[in-house]
Each structure stands twice: as C-alpha cells, then as structure tokens.
Amino acid sequence: MLQQTQVSAVQTAFKKWMQDFPDVLTLAKAKENDVLQHWQGLGYYSRAKNILRTAKILAENGGMFPQARKELEQLPGIGAYTAGAILSLAFHLPEAILDGNLVRIFARLRLWDFLPAEGKKERDFYWDEAFRWAKADKAFLTNEALMELGRKICKRSNPDCENCPLQKICQAKQENRQNEFPKKKVVRYESWTGFALVVCDKNENFLLRVSPRSPFLKNQLMFPLFEYADAFRNRIPGIVESVIPWEKIDQCSWAGIVEHSITRYKIRCRVLKVQIKPNAGLDGIWVSASELFEKLPSSFAQKIAQVAEEDAGLSKNPLF
Numbered sequence: 001m002l003q004q005t006q007v008s009a010v011q012t013a014f015k016k017w018m019q020d021f022p023d024v025l026t027l028a029k030a031k032e033n034d035v036l037q038h039w040q041g042l043g044y045y046s047r048a049k050n051i052l053r054t055a056k057i058l059a060e061n062g063g064m065f066p067q068a069r070k071e072l073e074q075l076p077g078i079g080a081y082t083a084g085a086i087l088s089l090a091f092h093l094p095e096a097i098l099d100g101n102l103v104r105i106f107a108r109l110r111l112w113d114f115l116p117a118e119g120k121k122e123r124d125f126y127w128d129e130a131f132r133w134a135k136a137d138k139a140f141l142t143n144e145a146l147m148e149l150g151r152k153i154c155k156r157s158n159p160d161c162e163n164c165p166l167q168k169i170c171q172a173k174q175e176n177r178q179n180e181f182p183k184k185k186v187v188r189y190e191s192w193t194g195f196a197l198v199v200c201d202k203n204e205n206f207l208l209r210v211s212p213r214s215p216f217l218k219n220q221l222m223f224p225l226f227e228y229a230d231a232f233r234n235r236i237p238g239i240v241e242s243v244i245p246w247e248k249i250d251q252c253s254w255a256g257i258v259e260h261s262i263t264r265y266k267i268r269c270r271v272l273k274v275q276i277k278p279n280a281g282l283d284g285i286w287v288s289a290s291e292l293f294e295k296l297p298s299s300f301a302q303k304i305a306q307v308a309e310e311d312a313g314l315s316k317n318p319l320f
Contacts, residue, residue, distance in 0.1 A: 001013060001014055001017075001042055001047075002099075003044070003047065003081070003082070003099075004043070004044055005042050005043060005044070007151070009041065009042060010042065013038065013039070013040070013041065013042055016038060017038050020038065021035075021038070023063060024055050024058050024059060024063035024065075025055075025059055025063045027051070027052065027055040028052075028055040028056045028058070028059035028063075029059075030052065030055075032049065032052055033220075033221060033295070033297065035048050035049075035051070035052045036048055036049075036220060036297035036298075037294065037295075037297045039297060040297050040298065040299065041299050043262065043263065044263060045217065045220065045297070045298065046077070047077060049077075049219075050076040050077025050078075051077060053076040053077070054075045054076050054077060054078065057075060057076070058075075065086060065090070065091075067087065067091055067093065069083045069084070069087060069095065072086060072087070080098070080127070081097060081098055081099060083095070084096050084097040084098070084130075084134075084143075085097050085099075085143075088134065088139055088140045088143050089140055089143065089144065092138070092139075092140045093139075093140075094134050094135060094139040095134055095139065096127060096130035096131040096133070096134040096143075097130060097134075097143045097146075097147070098116065098126055098127055098130045099147060099150075100150070101146065101147045101149070101150025101151055101154070102126075102130060102146050102147065102150060103115065103116060103126060103182055104150050104154055104156065104181075104182050105146060105149060105150050105154050105166070106126055106129045106130070107172075107181040107182035107183070108154065108159075108170055108171070108172035108173070108178060108181045108182070109166065109169060109170050109171060109172070110129070110171060111171045111172060111175070111177070111181065112125065112126075112181070112182070113181070113183050114183060115182060115183055115185060117185070133146065149164070149165075149166070154166075157179065159178050159179075161173050161178060187264070188264070189261070189264055189265065189266045190264055190265050190266070191265075191266050191268070192215065192216075192227060192265045192266070192267045192268070192269075193227065193228065193229060193267075193268045193269075194225055194226050194227040194228050194267075194269055194270075195225075195226055195228065195236070195269060195270040195271065195272050196223040196224070196225055196226075196258070196269050196270070196271050196272065196304045197223060197224040197225075197226065197240065197243055197244075197272050197274060198223050198255070198271055198272065198273045198274065198304065198305070198308040199223075199224075199243070199244065199274050199276060199282065200273070200274070200275055200276070200308075201275065201276055201278070201280070201286075202250075202275065202278070203288075204288070204289040205286045205287065205288050205289070206223075206286070206287050206288075206289065206292055206305070206308075207223075207224075207282055207284045207285070207286060208221045208222060208223065208284060208285045208286075208287055208295065208296075209221070209222065209223075209224055209284045209285070210222070211224070211225060215265065216262045216263060216265055216267075216300075217262070217298050217300065217301070220297060220298065220301075221285065221295060221296065221297070221301075222296070222298075222301050223301065223304055223305075224243055225269070226239050236272075240272070240274070243282075244274060244276060244280070244282065247277075248276050248277050248280040248281075248282075249274055249275075249276060249277070250275045250276055250277045251274075251275045252272060252273060252274040252275065253272075253273055253311065254270060254271070254272055254273075255271040255272070255273040255307050255308050255310070255311030256270075256271050256307040256310070256311060257269065257270050257271070257307075258270075258271060258300070258303045258304050258307055260299070260300045260303060262298075262300060267300065269300075269304065271304055271307045271308055271311075273308045273311050289309065292305050292309075293305060
C-alpha cells in the first residue's frame with residue numbers, strides 16, 4: 001500500500017484490510033471487487049489485483065512466502081523493492097530496500113544528479129548503495145531507520161539537516177545544496193476528455209459495467225465511459241445509442257463535470273444522466289442508490305455518482 005502512496009492515506013485502509021483479510025489464505029478466497037473496495041482512495045489499483053493474484057498462488061503452497069529474492073520476484077506485482085521489503089522487514093534477511101526515501105538520502109549523500117528511473121546504469125548505482133547499507137548487522141533495522149530518516153528528517157523540502165545523524169558524511173549538507181537533490185522528476189500527464197453515461201431507472205437503480213477498454217480503472221465496475229473531443233460532440237447521440245436504444249430513454253440531461261487525476265492522466269469528464277423507461281432490459285449490473293458508493297471502488301467513479309445524484313434537471317429533450 002505504501003508504494004507511491006503516503007502513510008496518512010494508507011493508515012485507515014490498512015487497518016480495515018487487516019481486519020477483513022488477516023492472512024493470505026483469507027485474502028485468496030476474496031472476490032476481486034471486494035478487494036478493490038478495500039483499496040479505495042489509494043490509487044494504482046493494479047497493485048490490489050496483483051496482491052489477490054499472488055495470494056491465490058501462495059494459497060496453493062499453504063500461504064507461505066518464498067524466502068529467496070528470485071522466487072519472490074516471479075510473483076505478480078512483486079518487483080525488486082517489494083521483494084527486498086518482504087525479505088528484510090518480514091524475514092529479517094540482509095536484503096536491500098530502495099524506496100523514494102532512500103533515493104533522496106543517497107542522492108544527497110553522494111551528490112547524484114540522476115535518478116534510478118533513468119536507466120539500468122543509474123538504477124544499479126542506487127541499488128549497490130542500498131546493498132552496502134543492508135550488509136550491516138540487523139539490516140532490517142537499518143532499512144527501517146533509513147526510511148524513517150527520509151520521512152521525518154531528510155524530507156523533500158526543508159530537510160532538518162541539523163538533527164540528521166548522517167550530516168557529517170552528507171556531501172549535499174557540506175556544500176549547502178540539499179534542496180538541489182534529488183533531481184526533480186518531470187511528470188508528464190496525458191489529458192483525457194470524455195463523458196460518463198450514468199443510467200438509472202425510476203427507482204434510482206444504477207447501471208454499472210466492467211470497463212475493459214478504458215485507459216484507467218481497467219476491468220473495474222464503472223459507469224460506461226467514452227472519450228471525445230468538443231469538436232466531435234455531434235457523435236455523442238450515436239455513442240449513447242450504442243448503449244441504450246433511443247426508444248428506451250425517458251429523460252436525460254448533462255448533470256455536471258468531474259475533474260480528477262489518476263496515475264498519469266488528468267481527466268475532465270462530463271456526466272450524462274439518463275433515466276430509462278420501465279422494462280428496458282439493459283445488460284449490466286444494477287445497483288440501488290443506497291449501495292452505489294459501496295460498489296464503486298474508485299474515488300473517480302464516486303465523484304461521478306455524486307454529481308449524478310445531485311442533479312435534478314432531467315429533461316424530456318436530450319441536451320446535446
């Protein structure tokens with residue numbers, strides 16, 4: 001959970017997770033949508049899916065984790081960092097960990113103006129440094145201490161260098177260049193513009209479908225999503241009819257706009273709320289209004305639901 005997610009966001013979710021999935025064997029029996037609901041708000045939902053896949057594999061071996069790095073890295077979603085964390089923190093083996101905190105510490109200690117993500121050579125420099133620290137007695141304590149040092153002392157901005165136990169060997173501290181390192185990572189976002197089709201009946205039951213072709217939130221329960229540009233708004237009626245035949249639509253309106261960010265996407269999504277006539281016979285999963293937020297694992301989907309629920313402006317004439 002802590003991969004690419006802050007501790008403050010993880011704490012509540014982790015407590016609930018451990019209450020409902022106290023061990024690997026219990027998790028292996030869970031349904032994917034239930035697991036995704038427990039992951040709500042943490043982002044990067046592929047992590048949750050991989051955890052479930054790994055749990056099912058481990059369940060075949062009595063729920064036991066392998067204690068060799070190569071074997072661990074063959075499991076879904078487990079790369080070098082996660083394997084090191086499991087071996088070091090869970091099994092107290094002399095294995096290295098390399099997270100964002102350690103990258104920041106090493107870059108300042110060594111004045112490295114490159115990042116692990118830039119290539120194999122750069123990545124090897126950081127991992128070699130991490131393994132040097134992991135050779136210490138009780139390496140798991142060293143790894144935990146370094147992660148805490150990065151979180152509390154060697155912070156991204158305004159590092160507390162005067163209270164840092166490594167200040168005497170830190171080259172950035174000696175040259176007063178702490179805020180220059182590590183090199184700033186340039187995040188390039190892709191824009192996604194489209195609309196969500198929120199279909200409901202007169203009893204406020206909502207239609208959800210799995211979204212296999214969406215660039216984000218793949219294979220999750222979701223309102224039907226469609227990408228479009230303003231220049232092609234004239235195509236929207238045809239898109240809607242691909243989901244709902246016109247003769248089955250009772251009322252509809254644009255309910256509002258949701259803006260959201262997921263991984264590398266900046267999303268601007270209009271919400272089209274459609275009320276269908278009785279016995280429309282549409283395929284999908286129908287969920288009551290009282291269950292809607294519980295069934296939607298992502299905060300993006302919940303924002304769409306909230307906009308749709310607050311809309312009272314249904315019209316007999318579609319607003320295209």
